[in-house]
Amino acid sequence: MNDGSVPHPGSLALSRKEDFKAFAESPRRSRPDLLTRKQLKSLPTQARADYDRQRRQWHANIGPVKTPQLTELHEDLWDIV
Structure with a gap:
């Protein structure tokens, strides 16, 4: 995660502060057409x-x-x- 890439939301462990931060700062989901x-x-x-x-x-x-x-x-x- 130090390279600035955004991890896939399904692979985050929300118990870790780094993963929770990535989850919280990720863009909102967009509704499919x-x-x-x-x-x-x-x-x-x-x-x-x-x-x-x-x-x-x-x-x-x-x-x-x-x-x-x-x-x-x-x-x-x-x-x-």
């Missing part, structure tokens, strides 16, 4: 596999859902802080 069924069928095999992997990663890391309970919790935390 939404494709129609026709567009999906026209993708070459490797491109379709790449697209499917990107979609799986996107949905696996969706983050917290802002429910009314979460909003209320955040308001309470801001009052405390």
Whole structure:
């Protein structure tokens, strides 16, 4: 990591400060484009596999859902802080 390269997020050990820093400072994930069924069928095999992997990663890391309970919790935390 000393060479300035960015490690793959899947290989980080978040218990190490260097890896946590790399994780925290990494760019936000970008949502894959939404494709129609026709567009999906026209993708070459490797491109379709790449697209499917990107979609799986996107949905696996969706983050917290802002429910009314979460909003209320955040308001309470801001009052405390």
